[in-house]
Amino acid sequence: MARIKDVAVRAGVSVATVSRVLNASPSVSEETRNRVYTAMTELNYVPNAVARSLRTEATRTLGLIIGDILNPFFAELARAVEDTARKAGYTVVIGNADERAEEQDHYVRTLIEQRVDGLLICPTAEVTPLVEQAAATGDPLVFIDRVLPGMDVPSVRVDGTDAIGELVGHLKTLGHRRVALISGPLRLSTGRERTDAFVKAAAEHGMELRPEYIQSGDFQLASGRALTARLLDLPEPPEVIFGGDNLMTLGALDEIRARGLRIPEDVALASFDDVPWFPHMNPPITAISQPVAELGARAVRVILDRLHGRPAGSVVLPAVLVPRQSCGEGRNVS
Amino acid sequence: MARIKDVAVRAGVSVATVSRVLNASPSVSEETRNRVYTAMTELNYVPNAVARSLRTEATRTLGLIIGDILNPFFAELARAVEDTARKAGYTVVIGNADERAEEQDHYVRTLIEQRVDGLLICPTAEVTPLVEQAAATGDPLVFIDRVLPGMDVPSVRVDGTDAIGELVGHLKTLGHRRVALISGPLRLSTGRERTDAFVKAAAEHGMELRPEYIQSGDFQLASGRALTARLLDLPEPPEVIFGGDNLMTLGALDEIRARGLRIPEDVALASFDDVPWFPHMNPPITAISQPVAELGARAVRVILDRLHGRPAGSVVLPAVLVPRQSCGEGRNVS
DNA sequence: CCCTCCCGTGTAATCGATTACATGAGGGTA
DNA sequence: TACCCTCATGTAATCGATTACACGGGAGGG
Numbered sequence: 001m002a003r004i005k006d007v008a009v010r011a012g013v014s015v016a017t018v019s020r021v022l023n024a025s026p027s028v029s030e031e032t033r034n035r036v037y038t039a040m041t042e043l044n045y046v047p048n049a050v051a052r053s054l055r056t057e058a059t060r061t062l063g064l065i066i067g068d069i070l071n072p073f074f075a076e077l078a079r080a081v082e083d084t085a086r087k088a089g090y091t092v093v094i095g096n097a098d099e100r101a102e103e104q105d106h107y108v109r110t111l112i113e114q115r116v117d118g119l120l121i122c123p124t125a126e127v128t129p130l131v132e133q134a135a136a137t138g139d140p141l142v143f144i145d146r147v148l149p150g151m152d153v154p155s156v157r158v159d160g161t162d163a164i165g166e167l168v169g170h171l172k173t174l175g176h177r178r179v180a181l182i183s184g185p186l187r188l189s190t191g192r193e194r195t196d197a198f199v200k201a202a203a204e205h206g207m208e209l210r211p212e213y214i215q216s217g218d219f220q221l222a223s224g225r226a227l228t229a230r231l232l233d234l235p236e237p238p239e240v241i242f243g244g245d246n247l248m249t250l251g252a253l254d255e256i257r258a259r260g261l262r263i264p265e266d267v268a269l270a271s272f273d274d275v276p277w278f279p280h281m282n283p284p285i286t287a288i289s290q291p292v293a294e295l296g297a298r299a300v301r302v303i304l305d306r307l308h309g310r311p312a313g314s315v316v317l318p319a320v321l322v323p324r325q326s327c328g329e330g331r332n333v334s
Numbered sequence: 335m336a337r338i339k340d341v342a343v344r345a346g347v348s349v350a351t352v353s354r355v356l357n358a359s360p361s362v363s364e365e366t367r368n369r370v371y372t373a374m375t376e377l378n379y380v381p382n383a384v385a386r387s388l389r390t391e392a393t394r395t396l397g398l399i400i401g402d403i404l405n406p407f408f409a410e411l412a413r414a415v416e417d418t419a420r421k422a423g424y425t426v427v428i429g430n431a432d433e434r435a436e437e438q439d440h441y442v443r444t445l446i447e448q449r450v451d452g453l454l455i456c457p458t459a460e461v462t463p464l465v466e467q468a469a470a471t472g473d474p475l476v477f478i479d480r481v482l483p484g485m486d487v488p489s490v491r492v493d494g495t496d497a498i499g500e501l502v503g504h505l506k507t508l509g510h511r512r513v514a515l516i517s518g519p520l521r522l523s524t525g526r527e528r529t530d531a532f533v534k535a536a537a538e539h540g541m542e543l544r545p546e547y548i549q550s551g552d553f554q555l556a557s558g559r560a561l562t563a564r565l566l567d568l569p570e571p572p573e574v575i576f577g578g579d580n581l582m583t584l585g586a587l588d589e590i591r592a593r594g595l596r597i598p599e600d601v602a603l604a605s606f607d608d609v610p611w612f613p614h615m616n617p618p619i620t621a622i623s624q625p626v627a628e629l630g631a632r633a634v635r636v637i638l639d640r641l642h643g644r645p646a647g648s649v650v651l652p653a654v655l656v657p658r659q660s661c662g663e664g665r666n667v668s
Numbered sequence: 669c670c671c672t673c674c675c676g677t678g679t680a681a682t683c684g685a686t687t688a689c690a691t692g693a694g695g696g697t698a
Numbered sequence: 699t700a701c702c703c704t705c706a707t708g709t710a711a712t713c714g715a716t717t718a719c720a721c722g723g724g725a726g727g728g
Contacts, residue, residue, distance in 0.1 A: 003714055014678045019716055027676060044471065049447040050393065051714035053384045054683050069416075075409045082403075082430055091444060093427050096416055110425060113383040137378065253614050280587050282616025337684055348708045353686055363706060385684035388713050 002043040011039035022047055053115065062303065063111035063119045065095040065104055067219075071247060072275045073292060074122070077144065080296025081120060088304055090117070099218070101126045108134060118303040123148050125187040140306045144299045147189040154306070156299040156315040157189070160272060161197040163288045163319040167242070167270060168201035170286075170321065174328035176239045176268060180213035182227040182252060183244030183272075191216060194244050194272055213238050217248060224251025232259065232267070240268040240327060246275045249285065268327040272319075284324035291317050336377040345373035356381055387449065396637065397445035397453045399429040399438055401553075405581060406609045407626060408456070411478065414630025415454060422638055424451070433552070435460045442468060452637040457482050459521035474640045478633045481523040488640070490633040490649040491523070494606060495531040497622045497653040501576070501604060502535035504620070504655065508662040510573045510602060514547035516561040516586060517578030517606075525550060528578050528606055547572050551582060558585025566593065566601070574602040574661060580609045583619065602661040606653075618658035625651050 004022075008015045013032060020028050021036040028036075039045070053059045064081050066074040082092045093116065095107030101124045108130050111119055118140040123131065127148050135141055135153050143155035171179060181198045184191030195214065202209035212234060217223030224243060228251065231237055241256075243249030249271035256267060263269050263283060271278065274289035298315045305312040338356075342349045347366060354362050355370040362370075373379070387393045396419050400408040416426045427450065429441030435458045442464050445453055452474040457465065461482050469475055469487050477489035505513055515532045518525030529548065536543040546568060551557030558577060562585065565571055575590075577583030583605035590601060597603050597617055605612065608623035632649045639646040 004716095005714080015715080016678060016680095016717075017676085020677090023716080029676065032676080044467065046443070046446050048388075048449060048714055049444075050384055050387045050449050051683090052716075054382075054388050054685085054714080055716045057683075059384065069403075069409050069413050070406075072404075072406070072409075075403050075406075078428075079403050079430060082428075091427065091448070093425065094412075094416075096413060109380070110383075112380050114425070115382060115384050133378065250611065250614060257614070277584065277611050277615075280584060280591070280615060281611075338686095339684080349685080350687075350709080351707060354707090357686080361706065366706080382684055385713090386686075388684080388715085389686045391713075 001048075002045045003048070004045075006043055007036065007039045007045050010043060011035045057115075059115050059117055060089055061091045061093060061114070061116045062300070063093050063095065063107070063114075063116040065097050065107045065111075065119070065121045067097055067099045067122050067124070069094065069096050071245075073246065073273055073290070076292040077122075077296045080293040081300055084297040084300040088300070090300075090304075097122075097124060099124060099220075101128050104128065105130045112139065117307055118142070120144050120299050120303060122146055125185055127151065140303055142299055142303045142306070142312075144295065145190065149189075154302055154312050154314045156295060156302055157317070158290045158295060158319050159316050160194055160288055160290070160319040161200075163321045164194065164197040164272070165201040165204070166321040167286075167288060168198070168205050168207060170323055171240055171268070171270075171327055172205045172207065174268075176207075176327070178208045178210075178213070178236070178238045179240045179242065180209075180215070180231050180238035181242045181244065182215045182217060182224055182231070182248050184216065184219035184248070186216055188219075191219070191244060198242060217244075219245050219247060221247045221251040221254075224248030225255045226251070228252040228255040232256075232261075237267065240270065243269070243271045244273075246271055246273045246278075246287075249273075249287075253281075253285075263326050264328045270327055274322055279324065281326070283326050285326045286324045287322050288319050289322050290319045335382075336379045337382070338379075340377055341370065341373045341379050344377060345369045391449075393449050393451055394423055395425045395427060395448070395450045396634070397427050397429065397441070397448075397450040399431050399441045399445075399453070399455045401431055401433045401456050401458070403428070403430050405579075407580065407607055407624070410626040411456075411630045414627040415634055418631040418634040422634070424634075424638075431456075431458060433458060433554075435462050438462065439464045446473065451641055452476070454478050454633050454637060456480055459519055461485065474637055476633050476637045476640070476646075478629060479524065483523070488636055488646050488648045490629060490636055491651070492624045492629060492653050493650045494528055494622055494624070494653040495534075497655045498528065498531040498606070499535040499538070500655040501620075501622060502532070502539050502541060504657055505574055505602070505604075505661055506539045506541065508602075510541075510661070512542045512544075512547070512570070512572045513574045513576065514543075514549070514565050514572035515576045515578065516549045516551060516558055516565070516582050518550065518553035518582070520550055522553075525553070525578060532576060551578075553579045553581060555581045555585040555588075558582030559589045560585075562586040562589040566590075566595075571601065574604065577603070577605045578607075580605055580607045580612075580621075583607075583621075587615075587619075597660050598662045604661055608656055613658065615660075617660050619660045620658045621656050622653050623656050624653045 004015050004018050008018045018036055021033050062085050085092045097104035104124050105128050120142050122145045141153045143153050147155045183195050186192045215227040217227050241252050243252050271287040274287035278285040278287050302312045338349050338352050342352045355367050398415050419426045431438035438458050439462050454476050456479045469485055475487045477487055481489045517529050520526045549561040551561050575586050577586050605621040608621035612619040612621050636646045
């Protein structure tokens with residue numbers, strides 16, 4: 001593969017001049033520039049980003065560590081991050097942590113070895129020593145979606161509290177009283193926040209939220225199904241089940257269908273986290289939609305701010321309720 | 335950030351020895367090795383992969399260019415590629431081509447600049463000069479999912495012909511005669527193959543496949559919806575619509591619902607490409623499922639074979655029919 | 669005519685690792 | 699004792715770019 005030196009020889013100039021052409025430096029004469037361009041095409045020259053990065057100490061690359069790319073929420077997030085980064089001239093390397101601290105650490109390590117310019121992390125529950133150290137070292141980190149307590153790292157996240165309040169109001173209007181929640185681990189900021197907001201809203205609206213109606217799992221489909229089974233097995237099952245994310249909601253749906261129950265007549269269903277196919281379900285699923293694309297875009301902007309020495313604060317975005325039919329005769333909005 | 339030289343000084347050895355420890359060379363004494371390890375942890379040393387790659391001319395990185403990460407098919411593919419590559423000690427950089435040749439070329443260029451060891455591409459319809467040149471130069475390429483005619487590049491793909499034949503048989507058994515297809519662009523190998531297989535199977539089973547029942551779009555939701563509208567507007571609309579991928583099927587579903595038609599009574603629906611939520615639709619969607627995880631894993635193996643100088647042939651995997659209820663009283667398999 | 673300044677270009681150090689080759693200590697053998 | 703071999707380690711070149719600094723020539727001013 002042709003190197004800058006080959007181009008230089010062919011164009012009859014020095015490597016410095018070729019480099020200047022590569023970097024669009026103004027101090028190269030028109031004529032020389034053309035000679036260099038010609039030599040480059042003739043040789044099929046492709047600059048070596050590895051060598052450039054070594055010298056410049058910048059890779060123009062961002063690392064993104066997410067929980068699970070199969071989860072549409074993360075897929076959309078990855079897409080938004082990638083789009084925004086690309087427009088700013090950055091490449092994104094995605095790491096799939098599979099919601100495991102160990103995998104997350106693997107990627108943190110690898111990406112730091114690769115000298116990414118910044119690291120966007122959807123952290124797992126645990127604060128691992130490696131992440132702690134990276135933060136302490138001053139590596140440019142930003143947390144997305146989830147927050148780790150007691151760490152001085154800027155974060156970009158969604159606050160669903162208001163939307164959950166709205167949802168509970170909606171449920172009350174529809175005549176429901178016994179409401180249940182199946183959510184993620186309380187150690188995850190998102191799991192805790194959604195639970196707290198639901199409990200608070202239920203209290204405010206005078207709903208009947210018994211202790212056994214609050215179940216926490218791991219944001220995965222199987223746990224959604226298992227917890228739903230537990231709820232439906234209660235002597236007095238809830239009238240509504242609220243899934244803490246789209247996968248737990250899908251698990252709930254599986255269990256409800258397996259028992260031949262009707263939605264919303266036998267049990268109503270709502271979801272935190274909207275996905276493109278919820279409107280097409282039978283019945284369409286009422287959901288709380290997060291501004292995922294915005295989340296990703298803002299996260300990139302925060303990290304770029306940090307990289308360019310601009311002040312970088314945290315960002316909190318609101319979620320919105322999208323009422324459909326899975327909780328009863330709501331407005332028919334898709 | 336600490337460099338190998340700092341570690342060497344602190345451990346009282348030369349950089350060569352530190353490097354040997356890093357690369358687990360056996361010719362370092364136990365005692366020295368320990369001193370080096372200690373120095374590394376004390377300095378929080380993280381090896382610089384950029385420098386290493388420059389010297390070794392290998393990045394242990396693979397590039398993957400896909401059509402659209404929001405499409406569950408590609409998300410699953412990305413996941414499989416990443417998993418398999420990771421197990422072999424490789425990192426994967428994903429590029430989102432958004433089904434546009436221009437974006438695809440951007441990533442081909444960028445990833446070659448970054449000197450990825452191999453490139454996995456789901457090519458867009460056009461054979462761009464850049465891709466052609468990369469293939470000619472002997473860059474390690476592998477095509478996934480789609481094939482470009484007349485290029486000497488190994489490919490890993492799914493052949494749905496048999497499954498489509500099975501589907502048409504299934505439709506016939508259920509009493510359908512007028513069958514229609516909404517598929518992707520014929521210039522895409524997948525679009526053409528699915529269309530050809532459908533036409534052939536329909537003929538073999540004596541189905542009524544009128545020319546106007548064959549529509550081709552762009553594998554996106556909007557085009558699925560528009561083509562479905564066109565089919566339903568025909569004086570004699572088809573009894574069955576077969577979507578060429580999951581997005582076109584979803585578009586079809588939108589249009590069918592918008593018109594208040596029932597599935598399968600008014601019009602039956604089937605899909606090439608199964609996704610996790612099809613079983614949860616109302617009614618559950620009959621689909622042809624591709625071995626996506628296998629597809630990704632095999633593609634990685636093919637490229638690694640090439641990298642290691644082993645012979646690397648193309649791979650064709652079979653798809654399978656998963657009958658559900660959207661075409662009528664089929665077996666109830668989820 | 670000479671001095672300065674600027675413009676375009678070249679020389680060479682540098683980034684942080686890997687690795688071929690050199691070196692020196694120690695042990696075994698004749 | 700002399701020789702050779704092995705083992706552990708060090709020296710220095712190298713990968714392909716960037717860039718500070720040097721330099722030569724031409725223009726412009728006095």
